[in-house]
Amino acid sequence: MRKTAAKLLTAAALATSLVAIAGGSALADPTVTPAAQDIVGVGSDTIQSVLNQFSTDYNASLGSGSTAPHLYSWDATGSSPITTKTGATSIARPNGSGAGIKALVANTSATVDFARSSRAPQPTDAHGLDFVVLAKDAVTWSAQSGGNAPAQLTAAQLNGIYTCSITNWQQIDPSLANATIKPYLPQTDSGTRAFFLSAIGVTTPNTQCVVSGPEENEGTDTALQDANVVFPYSVAHYIGQTVGGHTTSTDAPSNLTLRNVVLNGVSVPPVVNNQINIDIANSQFGRVVYNVFRDAEWNATDAHGQALQNIFGSTGWICNDSVAAADLASYGFLATPACGVATLT
Incomplete structure (x- = not known):
């Protein structure tokens, strides 16, 4: 496994108490069918709730009527199969990090754009995936x-x-x-x-x-x-x-x-x-949680790659916006300076 990231820095808490969410209430599965250009994720149960909140607040930040790619996330459990976005092939609902990563590998961005993962890369993971740090x-x-x-x-x-x-x-x-x-x-x-x-x-x-x-x-x-x-x-x-x-x-x-x-x-x-x-x-019981992308898309300079960076990258919305920071704290996670840093499998 090749690593593109520097060693992860020590996690630091945002504040001494949880911060109230600044945006609207989070939803579970999308209440609309995401558009073909939208950024859609599946996988981990652990981080699904905060991703749902990110979806609500990031999409609100785009403004009413925006045609920019929106963010959506499908829960780990619920009815199955699911049609993740307009024009997508229906897939069995991925339950868990491993299932989400498998779905990412088995499909294209026409169906799945990222996988939520509460575990680090493993030797058995497919090559060409970027594990992008979210939090601790x-x-x-x-x-x-x-x-x-x-x-x-x-x-x-x-x-x-x-x-x-x-x-x-x-x-x-x-x-x-x-x-x-x-x-x-x-x-x-x-x-x-x-x-x-x-x-x-x-x-x-x-x-x-x-x-x-x-x-x-x-x-x-x-x-x-x-x-x-x-x-x-x-x-x-x-x-x-x-x-x-x-x-x-x-x-x-x-x-x-x-x-x-x-x-x-x-x-x-x-x-x-x-x-x-x-x-x-900071012990062996501490972990980083990730969002996982196909490397070719994570590093692409086209509109899709730019949308991924705008949301998940080190200079993107999740890693820098105050509403995102409040969301992260409200759902119990610790912020890390390594947010947005990628490890390539």
């Missing part, structure tokens, strides 16, 4: 409020849980409940799943005790409403839900609460002052 996030683990899980776990303990060498809470602490741990993971195309497993050093989770399938970053699934559940969770998405108020009937934590990770012997809370704790953001 972190992933921790969650458990039921009032359940049997402790307040904190080490990476080694999480590794043991997801490899099934630790199956009972009393293996962690004899004072805990004598109960079987129930580790869950999001569906297999989830970028949060891939990142979390890498962070705890697990290549392949042990299916003898690990269950895959729930949609990521929510606790509304009945399978997750158990006193012994362990489930990875985006810290930014959780902040957006609980502090920013961005929830739906299925996109909400329900009774899941974020738990601490132990770093160098210190129990580190994932959230401090309604923001991602910088200590966890």
